[in-house]
Amino acid sequence: MELIQNLLANQLFFSVIMMAVGLGVIAGVSAPFAILFERKLSGWIQDRIGPNRVGPWGVLQPVADGVKFLMKEDITPAHVDKPVFIMAPFISMIVALIGFAVIPWAGEIHFPWMDEGATVRTQVANLNVGVLYMLSVASLGVYGVVLGAWASNNKYAFYGGIRATAQMISYEVPLGLGVLVVILIGGTLELDKIVYAQAQSGVWNIFLHPVAFVLVLTAAFAETNRTPFDLAEAEQELVGGYHTEYSAMKFAAFFLAEYSHMATNSALVIVLFLGGWAPLPFLSFWSPEHTWWNVGWLAALIKFGCFFGKIAAFLVFYIVIRWTVPRFRFDQLMRLAWKGMVPLAIGALVLQVLMTALGFIIRPERGFAGNLPTVLFALAGNAVLIGLAMFVTARSTREVTGRQDNLPAVGNRNANAKLSGIIQ
Amino acid sequence: MIRDEDIMMVAPPTLTTSDKLYLPQVIAGMRTTLRHMFSVAKRAETTVQYPEQKRKLRVENYRGVHRLNKDPDGRVACVACFMCSTACPAHCIHIEAGESPWPDREKYPVKFDIDELRCIYCGMCEEACPCDAIELTPHYDLVGKSRQEMVFDKEKLLRIFDETKDVKPRKNPPVTDYGLTGGQDKAVARPTAERKV
Amino acid sequence: MPKITVDGKQIECRDGVPVLQAVLEAGWDVPHYCYHPGLSVVASCRLCLMEMKMPHPQTKEMDWAPKLFPSCQTPVKDGMEVRFASEGVASSQSHVMEYYLVNHPLDCPVCDKAGECYLQDYSEKFGHASSRMVEDKHKNPKKDIGSKTLLYSDRCVVCSRCVRFGDEVAGAGELRVINRGHRAEIDVFPGVPLENELQGNVVDLCPVGALLSKDFLFQQRVWNLRSTPSVDPTTSAGATIWIDHNDDRIFRVRPRFNEKVNEWWISDETRFGWKYVADSKRLNQPLQRDNGAMKPLRWEAAPELLRRLLDEAASADQGVGVACVLSPMLSCEEAWLLSTFVRSRAPQATLVTGYVPVSGPDKTFPKGFKISAEKAPNRRGVESIIKAMGGPNATFEQFVKSAGDGKFKLAYVTGGYPQVWLTADQARAIGKVQTLITHDLFESALDEYATIRLPGASWAEREGSFMNADGLIQPFERALKPLDGVKSDGQFFHELVGRPGLYRGAKTREAMAEKIPAFGDIFVPRPEPEHAH
C-alpha cells in the first residue's frame, strides 16, 4: 500500500502508469470501439442498422474483428521491399500513439498521502514545447504511409503515397499557422498552461478565433487522412491506396493508427481551442489555489470524463463529416490548402498579432466578463476576416472548377474540330 | 466508338459565394446527414434483418440462380445451340450436344454445366436463348461447401425449374415451333427404303 | 490480261475466267451458290446477276442492258463494263434471297452449318429481315445418304454443286437432283449410297446446312473453332488443309486451296485421318531402362543423357557404330536437326531413311485429283536431307539387316506412324543394337528392346514443313498443345542440338537453308479470294 502510494506520488512513475494505461485504453479499447462506433453510426446515417450480430447491439463486434485480423493469413507479397514493408504499419502506429504523451488529461492531482502542495500531473510528459511536439509528431505521420506505399511496389499504393506526401506537407502549413495563433494568445508552448488559461478565464480560444479553429480542425482532418481528405487510400480509383498490399495484422496496424490519430488530433484541437478538460465555457474552473476541484483526484476523474466526452463528440463529428463531404479532387485539395487556408491562417495570425500589440490580451484571472472587450474585439476581427474572404471570393470571376483550360467551349455539340486538335 | 456529334460539353454550375466559401454548404450537408442519422423509422423501413426476414423480390426480372426449363412434356427445352455459352461473358456455361432421343427435335444437351461461382449473373444467356430454355430465377441464397458443388449440372438445373416454376412460371411459349407445327422429323429416310419418286 | 470496269473501277483479270471469278478475286462480295471455280457452270442460283453494258440495238451506242446477266456464265472480255452496285441488282438479289428462304426451316440453332452458312450470310447482307411467306412450309425429309454424310433436304437450295462434284471430280455420280420446281431435291439412287473416296468434299461444297458430316455432327459450333493451316500427313501428295480445333482438340479437317496439289479437295483419308491424334493409347511418358525395367525419365534430363550415350558410342570409331533412322513422318526441320545432332557427335554415323508405308497403286480421278499410294508425308524431304548431309546412309531394309548383323552399337529410331509399322522379325533384328533409342507415337514391337523410349508428338502438335512427292516444300503450323507429358519433336531436337530459345519452324528452316539451299524455296499456296466459297 505504502509502495503504491509512493509510486502514485512520484511524477515519473505516475507518468509510466499513465502511459501504460493510456496506451492500453487507447490502442486496445478505444480504437476498436471507435471502429464499432463508426460502423454503427455509418449504418444509421445510411438508414441501415449497422453491426448487430456479435453480442447484444453488436458490442462484441470489435472482438470479432480483432480475432479475424489475427486469424487472417498475413500475406507478404513476393515483390515487396520486406524490411520497410513490415516496418511501415508500425511506424504509423507508433507515431499515432506517441502524440498522447503530452496531452494534459485532467490537470494536476494531489493525493491525500502526498506532501502539502505537491502534485502529480496527469500528463505523461510535460514538455515546455508541447505544442511543437504535437506538430512534429504529426509531421512524422506521413512516413508510415509513404514507406508502406513505396515498399508495396504497387502502382496504386505508390500513387497513394505520392498523394499523402503532398497533402500532409501542404496541410502542415495552415495547421502550424493556426496553432501559432493559440500560442500567441497564451504566450506559451505548454499544453497544460494553455488549458489552465482557458479554464480559468472561461474564454475558450474558439471564442477568440473561430476562423483559426476551423482551419486547425480542417488541417487535423487532412493529417488523419479522413474523408474528405482520404485521397491516399481512395478505394474507387486507387483500390486501397497505400495499404493495398497489406493484410491481417499489418493492415490492422494501419487501421488502428488511423483511429488513434483521430483521437490524438481531436485531443490537440480540444486542448488548443475547446478548453481541454474544462466542463463548460464562460465560467471559471481553475485558479492557482489548492482546492479539491483543482487538485482532488475525484475532480480529476470528472475532468478526465469531460475531456474524454469531448473527444467522443469529435469522433462523432469525424464520422458525420465522412458521410457528408465527398472526397476532394487533388487539385481542389491543393487549392484549398494553399489558396484558401494559408491566406486565412495568415489573416488570423495578423489579427492576433494586432490584438497583442494593441493590448487586447487575455488575462485569465479576470474571468469571462473581464475579458469581454478582448473577446468582442477578436470576434469583430474574425468577422472582418470572413467578410474579406467573402469579398475576395465574390470578386473572383474565374470559375473554381478545375476544368481543364484546353477543353473546347461548353455547350458545344460539335466540339470535334477542337477536340481533334487537342488529341493531336 | 463515340461519335463526335454525341459529345456535349456541359457547363459546370456557377458557384455562389456561399458555395465558394464551402463551409455553409458543408453545414447544410451535415443537416441532411444528421437527419438520416436520427430517423429511426426510415432505418427500420429500409433494412431487412436478412436471415430472419427475406426481401420481397420482383420475380420477373430478378437475376439469381439459373434453371433449365422443361417443355410441357417434361423434357429439357434446350436444343443445345450453344448460344448461351457463346454469349456468356464469364465463360461459365459448358455444353455437350448430342442427337436427341425424341422424334420432334434434332439436338439436345447431353451435358449442361454452369459454374455458378464463375457466373456474373448478367442474364445474357437468358437473352441469347432462342427457345427460352435457360432462365434466371429469383433464388439468390445459393451456398455450397466446395467449388465442385457449385458447378450445377443438367439435373440440378432442371430440379431448380421444378422448385421455382410456382414462383416464376415459364414465361414464354417456345419461340421455335419444335414439335408444334412440325419442324424436323426425326425419322430418317434410308437410301434403301421404298420412296415415292 | 483483259481489263474490265466494275462499278466504275477498272480491274485487271486473268484470261478466260468468268466475270464473277474476276470480281471475287478483286475483292468484291458477290453472292453466289451454284458457281464454284472447280466445277462446271450452270448459272442456276441466279444470285450473281449483274448489269452489263452492250451496244444498243438501234443506236449501236454502248448502254446498260435492261436485263441482268449471270456473271458466273459471262467470260471476261477486255474493255467490258459491268456493275453490281445498282438498284436493279440489289433488288434482284433480295428477291432471290426471299425465294430461297420460303421453304427453309430456319433451324439455325440446331444446324451445324450456322456460323459459316451462306444462307445466313447472304440473307443478312443482301436479303430481307422478314418473310412474307404465310403458307405452311414445304418440308422435304432428312435422308441418310451414306456412311459419312447426312442430307437435310429441307435446308437445301438445290445449287447442284454436290451433284456436279460427284459427276466431274469424283467420277462416281451417286447424287442426283430429283423432281422439279419447288419439289426438286437432292437424292441418291435407291440402294446406291454416297460412298466414294472424295465424298467428304460435298459437305464443304454445300453452301448451306443440307449436307453434313456425320463425324462432325453436333460436335462443336463452328464459331468456336480456330483454323490452323497445315499439310496432310497421311500421304506423300502433300494436300494442304485447315485443322479446325478448339481447346486442344481437333474437330475436323478441311481442304485448303492449293493450285499446285489438291486444288479445293481432299480425300476422305486425309479428312478423317487425324483420329489417331486423340488416341488414348498414345505414349506420354519418356522411359529409360534401368536394370531391365523401364523407369520414368524426366524430359529435362533426356538431352544430357542422350549426349552422353552418343559420346560413349562414338568415342572410339567416329561413330561408325551409330545409326539414326529418320522417319518420313518427321518434318524436314526435325529430320535436319536430329541428323545434325547425331553427326555432330558421331561424324561417321549412318543416316537411314525410315520405313515408308505404301498401300496399293496411286489413284487418279477424272479432273486430275490424285490419291498417292505412299502413306507418309515426307519421304523425299528426309531423303534429300540425308543426301545433303553426305556420309554413310542406308535404306530401312539395309539398316534392319546390318542391325541384325550386330553392326550398330547405338541407334536412334524415330517412328510416328499412326499404324503398326514393324514386324516382329524386324524388331528382333533392330533389337540387337546395344543402345536403342525409340521415339514413337504408339507402343511398338521395339519397346521390348529399347534403352530409352521417348513419346513423340503428332503432326498437329508440331510445326515445320513436308516435301511432297513432287518436291514441293510446304510449311505447316502447330495447331494443338502437345499431350501432357509429350514434348514436340522439333522442340526436343532443338534442345539436343543446343540451340537457344524455343523451336520455331520458320527460324529453323532459315538456318537449314543456309546449309542446304534447296530448302530455302518453300511453297505457300495463294489464298482464295475473301468472299469466294
Add this chain to the structure above:
Amino acid sequence: MTLVLVGAVALFMALPSGGAASRRLPLIFLAGASGALLTIFFGSNADSFKGAWLTLLALIGVWGAVRVVTHSRPVYSALFFILVIISVVGLLAVLDAEFLAAAVLIIYAGAILVTYSFVIMLAQRSEAAPYDVNAREPFLGVLAGFVVIAAISTRVFTGAPPAAPDVESAQLAVGSVQNLGVQLLTRQVVAVEIAGVLLLAAMVGAIAIARRPAPTPERDRLESEGAL
C-alpha cells in the same frame, strides 16, 4: 587522433565500390572507433544517466550516418538519414534544447526528408543504378569529412573551454524557447532578417518559374502568330 584515423580508413573501406567483397569488418572497426570516441567525449562531462543516453543516441546517429553514405540503395540511405535526424533530435532533447529538437524534427524529418525520399522513390523504381553502387570519390570525400571531424574533436578535447556565460544571458535562461526568441531577436536579428529576405526571394523566384500557363491550342496559335 588515432581513433579518427581508424574511423576514416574504415569508412573508406566500407564505402560501396565495385568489388566490395567484405564490408562487415570495416564497419565493426568504424563502430568501435566512433564508440570509443563518443564514450570519451560524453562519458567525461555529464552525470551518468544523461551520459548514457547521449552515448546511445550518438552511437545510433553515427551508425545511421555511416549507413547513409555506405548503403547502396538510395531509399535506404534516406531512411538512415531520418534515423540520424531522430537521434540528433534525441541528443538535443537530452541537452534541454527542446525547441531546437522540435524544430529540427518538424523541418528536417517532417518536410525536407519526406520530399527527399519522395523524389528518390519516384525517380528510381528499379534496383540500384551503377552510380549508386559505386562511390564516386571515396578517398577525397572521406578525407574532407574526417579532417573536419578531426579538427572539431581536437578542439573539443584539447582547446580552451568556452567562456563562461555572461550574466545577461544567464538571466534570460528561464525557458529555452523564450531564451532562444530573445537571442534571435536581439543578438542575431540581422542574421534572422537576412535569412528571411533570402527565403522570401527564393519563394518569389520559385513562383515566378512555376507560373507558366498550360499550353492550349488557342495559345499555341496566338503564340505562333506572334500575338503573345
